[in-house]
Amino acid sequence: MNRTERLTVALDERRYDILVGEDLVAQAGRHLRPLAEGRRVMIVSDETVAGLHLGALERALADARIDARAFVVPAGEASKDFATLQHLCERLLEAGIDRGTLLLAFGGGVVGDLTGFAAAILLRGIDFVQVPTTLLAQVDSSVGGKTGIDTPQGKNLVGAFHQPRLVLADTGILASLPRREMLAGYAEVVKYGLLGDAGFFHWLEGHGHSLVEGEPNALRHAVLTACRAKAAVVAADERETGQRALLNLGHTFAHALEAECGYGDDLLHGEAVAIGMTLAFELSAQLGLCPAEDADRVRRHLAAVDLPTGFERLGGRAWSAGRLIEHMRRDKKASGGQPAFVLARRIGEAFVSRDVAEADLVSLLTEAIAQTAPPLDLAGA
Ligand code: GLY
Numbered sequence: 001m002n003r004t005e006r007l008t009v010a011l012d013e014r015r016y017d018i019l020v021g022e023d024l025v026a027q028a029g030r031h032l033r034p035l036a037e038g039r040r041v042m043i044v045s046d047e048t049v050a051g052l053h054l055g056a057l058e059r060a061l062a063d064a065r066i067d068a069r070a071f072v073v074p075a076g077e078a079s080k081d082f083a084t085l086q087h088l089c090e091r092l093l094e095a096g097i098d099r100g101t102l103l104l105a106f107g108g109g110v111v112g113d114l115t116g117f118a119a120a121i122l123l124r125g126i127d128f129v130q131v132p133t134t135l136l137a138q139v140d141s142s143v144g145g146k147t148g149i150d151t152p153q154g155k156n157l158v159g160a161f162h163q164p165r166l167v168l169a170d171t172g173i174l175a176s177l178p179r180r181e182m183l184a185g186y187a188e189v190v191k192y193g194l195l196g197d198a199g200f201f202h203w204l205e206g207h208g209h210s211l212v213e214g215e216p217n218a219l220r221h222a223v224l225t226a227c228r229a230k231a232a233v234v235a236a237d238e239r240e241t242g243q244r245a246l247l248n249l250g251h252t253f254a255h256a257l258e259a260e261c262g263y264g265d266d267l268l269h270g271e272a273v274a275i276g277m278t279l280a281f282e283l284s285a286q287l288g289l290c291p292a293e294d295a296d297r298v299r300r301h302l303a304a305v306d307l308p309t310g311f312e313r314l315g316g317r318a319w320s321a322g323r324l325i326e327h328m329r330r331d332k333k334a335s336g337g338q339p340a341f342v343l344a345r346r347i348g349e350a351f352v353s354r355d356v357a358e359a360d361l362v363s364l365l366t367e368a369i370a371q372t373a374p375p376l377d378l379a380g381a
Pocket of ligand 1: 140141143144146244247248
């Protein structure tokens with residue numbers, strides 16, 4: 001089966017389509033032509049994606065007589081910074097972009113966020129298209145118009161809402177994704193089941209393994225389901241004044257863990273989200289809001305596909321509940337130092353809470369951290 005499905009993010013004059021299919025990079029010329037007619041296209045990619053796939057994209061655009069030029073940034077989260085943004089903007093300006101130029105973000109979340117932000121600020125705003133190449137970017141960051149960069153004070157603290165004009169999610173390209181990246185993206189897939197679609201979570205319990213192994217039909221179904229859910233949420237609440245906040249399930253914990261781990265390879269964002277979602281369900285169970293059985297089911301499923309669910313795999317660090325809570329207080333979703341949490345009544349039913357007591361957080365985190373301690377060597381005592 002190799003159909004291309006079209007979803008729409010219904011945002012009035014800024015509405016746009018998300019295409020999900022298996023060889024959309026090869027067909028990019030055809031899909032971009034109506035938008036790119038008479039315009040120059042500037043592709044922004046990173047070294048890894050460019051090495052693997054830029055040739056195919058450039059050929060597809062050339063075949064459709066689309067005038068395109070590529071700009072390549074170093075791979076990795078470090079490129080989401082002011083220095084890379086400045087360099088990229090200056091190179092694009094030197095290349096003579098005008099208000100009609102179309103930027104094309106070809107990569108994972110880093111490239112998408114950086115390119116989208118450059119598009120938001122260059123010439124006071126130009127159009128851009130997302131061609132996400134990671135599972136995480138396909139199911140989350142490429143849709144919804146959140147763009148931005150990191151600063152030493154935290155992730156995504158400088159940015160803008162700027163919606164893309166089109167998203168091409170080529171699920172075939174995920175075959176080249178390293179397993180760890182696939183798993184990290186899978187955490188964001190699971191998120192949609194946990195926050196609002198118990199049936200999808202149940203489907204993932206049955207198909208998650210084949211999905212992370214790259215089975216095309218499972219991948220396609222998951223990307224479509226996730227994008228459909230995200231498109232509906234973004235259309236209803238573009239600026240996150242209400243239900244869009246549910247997409248942050250697990251993220252208050254995740255951002256604190258990432259801040260402690262330094263945003264590098266020690267802990268990928270999706271891995272942090274897997275731990276964060278487990279903790280969010282455990283907190284919900286601890287507060288008597290959600291059956292303990294649901295929290296166990298979440299942990300079991302994430303662990304079964306080999307995602308981290310606690311601090312065990314983040315050894316070698318002196319974790320401190322107090323320090324993690326400090327990060328949470330500084331999170332950009334916090335208000336007056338009170339962090340926001342997405343909690344659950346059950347799998348598939350999440351809500352936002354701003355009144356989790358510090359004592360409850362301390363006991364949750366202290367217990368989770370205690371489980372990382374190596375077992376006592378009683379035999380040798
Ligand atoms: N990644 C969360 C959102 O787009 O709102």
